[in-house]
Amino acid sequence: MIYRPVSLCTFIRNASLPINTSLQSCIWECVYEDRCQTAVYFNDENVCSMFTESCNPNSIQSSGNTRATVICYGKNQGSTTICSSSISPNQAQTATTTTELTTVPAATTVMMTAIATSTSTLCPIVNCSVFPSFQNLPGKVQVESLNFSCSSSLADFSLIQMVQCNHGETYQNQGQTFSSRVMNMSFVQNPSNIIFTWYSLPGQIVDIQGFPYQTQGQFKFQGGGNARITTNDIWFMKVRSICGSIANYSGTF
Incomplete structure (x- = not known):
């Protein structure tokens, strides 16, 4: 599955994450980015792409074998950015959902020292x-x-x-x-x-x-x-x- 934003102006930025990072890092990037409603974590590239667009099921399409995870956050439910221009297929940011959220390392007790x-x-x-x-x-x-x-x-x-x-x-x-x-x-x-x-x-x-x-x-x-x-x-x-x-x-x- 791939994720295709409706419009180019919904893209916020790409955050380059440290090597050997996890899905959690991309989640926090989105949490602390006020406008972020949808994010895509690219596993192999350690990149977190963020969008103001609400997570739209119609934007998740079947294609390719890129390892990535779509994160539907929706902190500001009901709000999104409306753009006049659409993204062409070669401009669209893509992400498959073949990597499940269960791949995030987790323990039954506190994992990280403050x-x-x-x-x-x-x-x-x-x-x-x-x-x-x-x-x-x-x-x-x-x-x-x-x-x-x-x-x-x-x-x-x-x-x-x-x-x-x-x-x-x-x-x-x-x-x-x-x-x-x-x-x-x-x-x-x-x-x-x-x-x-x-x-x-x-x-x-x-x-x-x-x-x-x-x-x-x-x-x-x-x-x-x-x-x-x-x-x-x-x-x-x-x-x-x-x-x-x-x-x-x-x-x-």
Whole structure:
């Protein structure tokens, strides 16, 4: 499968990623690019292409054998860039979806040690404890939750939970224990996965006094018996303390 944007002006930029990087890096590029609604991660080239265009199923077409993954983010659902010119076939940015999201390395516990970006000794490294869990409800409904606490108040917070759609999974609900004045949340449903997203609003502080916080993604599934396997479902969390220390965490349910 390849991805063809409708118009050339929806293209934002290409981000060259470090060698031996992962899909997660492209996801974060899109998360922190305000206009990004769709991204394409090219596995062999370590390139992340970003677009303002909402992820349109009609733009995903069958062709070629390029190893890449289409990321449907949709942070600003319902908005897109309208252009007067269309992309010709030889201009279109292409990406196959033969690489599934399950190729992202993930562990059941925290994978990465927090690394402070500030060189000042007055800004300690921010450390977070993250505890994933899941619950099976009647009617083949599953809830995946994250409980977490951090060692500092946060000036920025982003969390993505990705549910693999192997058994007809469909979105049901999404929740959080943050105040709606501090945190927003959204979701994207596509044939491959459900992407739940939480992100702090500009200028808002996630107060240390409020920890622990919890997020929940709820969905219904078909087949696979009464208990659905959750180890293919992954999460990514990025935090920045009020003094500038940054940490990344990821894992499975």
